[in-house]
Amino acid sequence: MQNRVLLVEDDDELRELLARYLSGQGFTVREAANGKDGLTLALGQHCDIVVLDIMLPDISGLEVLRELRSQTHLPVVLLTARGDETDRIVGFEVGADDxxxxxxxxxxLVARLHAILRRVAWDQKAGVKAEQNYGDLRLESDHRRIYQNDEPLDLTATEYEILQVLLAHAGSVVRKTDLMQWALGRRLEAFDRTLDMHISNLRKKLGSDDPPRIETVRGLGYSYRVVE
Amino acid sequence: MQNRVLLVEDDDELRELLARYLSGQGFTVREAANGKDGLTLALGQHCDIVVLDIMLPDISGLEVLRELRSQTHLPVVLLTARGDETDRIVGFEVGADDxxxxxxxxxxLVARLHAILRRVAWDQKAGVKAEQNYGDLRLESDHRRIYQNDEPLDLTATEYEILQVLLAHAGSVVRKTDLMQWALGRRLEAFDRTLDMHISNLRKKLGSDDPPRIETVRGLGYSYRVVE
DNA sequence: AATGCTATGTAAAGGTTCTGCAAAGGAACC
DNA sequence: GGTTCCTTTGCAGAACCTTTACATAGCATT
Structure with missing residues (x-):
């Protein structure tokens, strides 16, 4: 199968060079010359992986990545100036894959793309079920809304993110560090009780079950238990 | 809990330096100084990710990787001499993740490890339901829960870790030092009775069998005997 | 058998870390 | 200025890991 790669790079010459090479290696290539277009394409078009330059004329590549991460987990490879360690580490922390x-x-580049795609393919082999029902909850990701017995829950943006992640992993434990990264988009620092508060508020909004449907796994994180 | 990393590197100084740093960053570190040991430990399934030097005294790192890939998809990060492009590309082709x-x-290194683990953790959501049976016990690693005759055991995080290690080696003896390292993530010091206590508590929770299903091997460690 | 040393079992106490939650502070937006 | 939301702070309570202390069991030596 053809893998689809989105190339976000402002240097026309380099971009075209890479595009030609990637095409020759069996990729379907889409191109964007700035961050704004890149973001639009990444979110709209279907592609399997994004190659993203950090230095872009309009929005910084890191900003694009952050925005992307708030909505999807599309694999992203960053292109950085050699030796710029700060960008590199920040990039990983924001959620770059390479x-x-x-x-x-x-x-x-091709070898790395294949390595990442291979891993993604492997991990997803169990199949992505776009099923959006979790017991009495229904997730409508288009509208960013979650219904409980067809009644919309009045969630804040962050609460939605957190619950969405928990639902996506329903039945398994989600570590606090991961939950923080995926839902809040930043690292969990010591003494940061933000997550605990959101969980507390979420529990209130979800009503009381016994045991609570958002279960605490002490020292690890939380786990959503599907309730009919 | 902590992420467990296996460090395969023959240079003692470098290995210990990295081990110390990784420990400080919240990883549980296991070490191997050659390819053979590395392979054994990696296949012993007590780690989440492997850092593998290519230049090893016995088997080449690439060979270790190839062998590993024939059996598992454990994430592997290769350490290579700078600029050695061949190794690098071959490494990716054999199935390295980075x-x-x-x-x-x-x-x-830490940033890269986190990037890979983050992706793995996310992708493993609805994935392969890792479930294993050991007589009347059933281990569900997603939930981090162990059931006895379909009744969930009420275990603490540490108890779970310990029992999980014992089950993985069911029928053979696990040394106390190893059990300590794998489950508690630290070295067994003299006069440290912590492990004994956890075993004692575990036995209580597992109910009384005669002989006890967690058998003591005096001077060595413990061994789990499967009970139907 | 008796002795002494060492390893193990376990109850109870101690202390640390983690979590829940109310309330207050801030930031962003209108 | 008001609203909404995210974050911080503080405290209380719970869960947990570790230590302590003593009893017991294994093993070697005498």
Whole structure:
């Protein structure tokens, strides 16, 4: 099958060079020359992986990545100036899957893309079920809304994110660090009780069950138990 | 709990340096100084990710990786000499998830490990329901729960870790030092009775059998005997 | 058998860490 | 200024890990 890659890079020459090489290697390539277009394409078009330059004329690549991460888990490879360690580490913390220093060797880029796609394919082999019902809850991701017995829950943006992540992993434990990263988009620092508060508020809004449907796994995180 | 990383590196100094740093960053670290040991430990399934040097005294890191890939999809990060492009690309082709040139920046290593683990954790959501049976016990690793005759055991985090290790080695003896390292994530010091206490509590929760299903091997460790 | 040393079992106490939640502070938006 | 929401702060309570202390069991030596 053809993998679809989105190339976000403002240097026309480099972009076209890479695009040509990737095409030759069996990728379907889409291109964007700035952050805004890149974001639109990434969110709209269907692609499997994004190659994202950090230095862009309009929005920073990191900003694009952050925005992307707030909505999807599309794999992203960052292109950074060689040796710029700060960008690189910040990039990983925001949620990049890999980074490549410029100027980059196209063969290496392809190898890395394949490594990431291989992992994603492997992990998803169980099949992505777009099922959006979890017992008495129904998730409508288009509208960013969650219904309980067809009654919409009045959730804040963050609460929605958290519950959405918990539902996506319903039945398994989600670590606090991961929940923080995926829902709040930042790292869990010591003494940060934000997450606990959101969970507390969520529990209130979900009504009281016994045992509570958002279960605490002490020292680890939380787990959503599906209730009919 | 903590992420467990296996460090396969023959340079004692570098290995210990990295081990110390990773421990400080919240990883539980296991070490191997050659490919053979590394392979054994990696297949012993007590880690979440492997950091693998390519240059090893016995088997090449690539060979270890190939062998590992034939049996599991455990995430692997390769350590290679800087600039050695061949190794790097071959590494990806064999199935590495990432590579880092030596000498490497520990912070970057940690950032990369987190990036990979984050993706793995996310993708494993609805994935393979890891469920294993050991007589009347059933281990559900998603939930981090162990059932006895379909009744969930009320275990603490540490108790779960310990029992999980014992089950994985059911029928054979697990040394106390190893049990300590794998389940508690630290070294067994003299006069430390913590482990004994956890075993004692576990036995209570598992009910009384004669002989006890967690058998003591005096001077060595413990062994779980499967009971139907 | 008796002795002594060491390893293990376990109750109880101690202390640390984690969590729940109310309330107050801030930031962003209108 | 008001509203809404996210975050911080503080405290109380719970859950848990570890230590302590003593009893017991295994093993080697005498």
């Amino acid at each position: 980074y490549i220093p410029k100027p980059c060797n196209p063969r290496e | 590579y880092i040139p030596k000498p490497c920046n520990p912070r970057e």
